[in-house]
Amino acid sequence: MKNYNKEGQKLPLFGVGPWLIGGITLLDAVVLYFVSHVYKIGVLEGIWAWIFRIVGVALFISGIAIWYIGSILSGMDDNIRDNKLKTDGIYAWVRNPMYTGFWFAITGITFIWRNLFMVLTFLIGWAVITVVLINTEEKWLLKVYGNEYAEYKKRVNRCIPWKRS
Numbered sequence: 001m002k003n004y005n006k007e008g009q010k011l012p013l014f015g016v017g018p019w020l021i022g023g024i025t026l027l028d029a030v031v032l033y034f035v036s037h038v039y040k041i042g043v044l045e046g047i048w049a050w051i052f053r054i055v056g057v058a059l060f061i062s063g064i065a066i067w068y069i070g071s072i073l074s075g076m077d078d079n080i081r082d083n084k085l086k087t088d089g090i091y092a093w094v095r096n097p098m099y100t101g102f103w104f105a106i107t108g109i110t111f112i113w114r115n116l117f118m119v120l121t122f123l124i125g126w127a128v129i130t131v132v133l134i135n136t137e138e139k140w141l142l143k144v145y146g147n148e149y150a151e152y153k154k155r156v157n158r159c160i161p162w163k164r165s
Contacts, residue, residue: 021102035117042116052114060108067101094161
């Protein structure tokens with residue numbers, strides 16, 4: 001997808017994100033519908049229901065915060081327009097904060113429904129994001145930025161925000 005903001009711009013403003021996040025959201029919704037409403041399996045009660053709800057709210061809030069910081073506060077659009085690799089701020093903690101933010105928020109919403117099977121969709125979402133990003137944006141960024149991106153990949157995790165030592 002080409003962003004028409006600047007001639008010679010190497011990166012689009014939107015990558016595979018809308019399709020990726022849409023697919024994960026659809027997967028979560030379908031699994032949640034079938035396990036909770038059609039087959040009525042995996043629905044947790046008691047203390048486990050509350051644990052899932054608390055984890056769900058925490059994931060949702062942290063996901064919105066990560067997405068907001070990565071997309072709105074980070075100045076990433078300026079880096080895209082100037083063809084510069086963004087490696088500071090939240091991008092020093094996670095290479096894909098917008099994907100991570102949506103993934104956490106979607107997972108949080110599904111956890112609030114307190115179904116044990118949603119743990120699987122969290123893991124499947126992580127696997128899908130990993131495979132898609134490795135085969136699309138990471139290849140593309142390596143081609144555009146070369147060794148700078150290769151070194152950045154060694155320092156910063158793809159989806160889970162944390163500082164590597």
